[in-house]
Amino acid sequence: MTGPRSIGYRLTEEQVLLRDTIRQLAFEQIAPRAAEIDRSGEFPEDIRQLLASQDVLALPYPAEHGGLGADLLTQCLAIEAIAHACVTSSLILSVQALASLPLLLGGSKEQHARFFPNLASGKTLAAFALTEPEAGSDAAALRTRAVRDGDDYRVTGTKRFITNGSVAGLITVFAVTNPDAKRHQRISAFAVEVPAEGFKVARLEHKLGIRGSPTAELTFDEVRVPAANLIGAEGDGWKLALATLDRSRPGIAAQAVGIAQGALDVAAQYARERKQFGQRIGEFQMIQAMLADMDARTEAARQLTYKAATEVEAGAHDGTRWASVAKLIAGDTAMAVTTDAVQVLGGYGYTDDYPVERMMRDAKITQLYEGTQQIQRLVIARALLGKAE
Ligand SMILES: Cc1cc2nc3c(=O)[nH]c(=O)nc-3n(C[C@H](O)[C@H](O)[C@H](O)COP(=O)(O)OP(=O)(O)OC[C@H]3O[C@@H](n4cnc5c(N)ncnc54)[C@H](O)[C@@H]3O)c2cc1C
Known part of the structure; x- marks a missing residue:
């Protein structure tokens, strides 16, 4: 038995207004670009600028850091409206939100103040790096390693299929900090600022669809990450x-x-x-x-x-x-x-x-x-x- 399901929803006036505004924006300015984005396979920088200038990328962030503090349903309405015109473009918002979630859920106030304003304004794009060549569905088997070294960690490993990995300035990287711990307690999350010494975009995938959304293989070779960028505690990853x-x-x-x-x-x-x-x-x-x-x-x-x-x-x-x-x-x-x-x-x-x-x-x-x-x-x-x- 899974119990009663009692939480209902009804779209508020603000949600309907926001949805209709983004629909209009997508219809007028994104849909006409969709075929060309697909054909060229290039990241649509103009659409990133558009979504940033219209505060669409601000939706997931708290108001105190320049965001709109939108709830999940509102974010879904925005993603749906953009995807109606162009899925690649909708991924710019989806991945910005995805990659910021570990910080939102487990980051410190100091990290929020340091990272969110530039993410909310769209100045910085974020990427979420969990998957590895040998750890796809079995993501907990990841091998990327983060070793403490003074006030830093040194991160080494390979991440595969990372959306926006080649255009992001901040990457949420999941890495093993304690290989001897139980499987799920080995992993920690880090906010890694790039470019950084030892960080490389090793290749971009050629894909069936969402062709304008860059899917990158990222390599980390002893990349230094300040301990202040550990999200939550070691083992929380x-x-x-x-x-x-x-x-x-x-x-x-x-x-x-x-x-x-x-x-x-x-x-x-x-x-x-x-x-x-x-x-x-x-x-x-x-x-x-x-x-x-x-x-x-x-x-x-x-x-x-x-x-x-x-x-x-x-x-x-x-x-x-x-x-x-x-x-x-x-x-x-x-x-x-x-x-x-x-x-x-x-x-x-x-x-x-x-x-x-x-x-x-x-x-x-x-x-x-x-x-x-x-x-x-x-x-x-x-x-x-x-x-x-
Ligand atoms: C375009 C694109 C963008 C992506 N973006 C990101 C990103 O931004 N960040 C990120 O971290 N990852 C990203 N990914 C990775 C994505 O999440 C993985 O590809 C996905 O989780 C599957 O892993 P895999 O490709 O290694 O497939 P595998 O895990 O090798 O799976 C192969 C097949 O086996 C099946 N399978 C595996 N395990 C089981 C099981 N236990 N029971 C039954 N069937 C099983 C799978 O369902 C699948 O059909 C992206 C992938 C793509 C293609």
């Missing part, structure tokens, strides 16, 4: 990583909902216009059924995502489960709905004359990062059955 994912997975779900809605809108518009057999294809019942299913699935995923964000924000005892349930359902929805959108557009959907093929490629990542769909199922099952260890 794994706990911070898990708490971070609880709060960021609803954001990935929101991204997925945004993609699904974007694809549905294109498909519905196309079905109103395209004629075959002397009639609009939207008059064929098989097309109608597809559109109806796409709409129903997208709406279901959206409501689940908002509910999960509300539960996590409220500190619900099963927030971890909610975050995984939302990411699982929304990611699969985005994949199914974007694939169906290509189907509705027929051969044209398969070409880059229309955005649905890009959306289908972009959707796939929501089933992979921040824990694959298999890992979400493991998390949900563990919540139901209890821990195996």
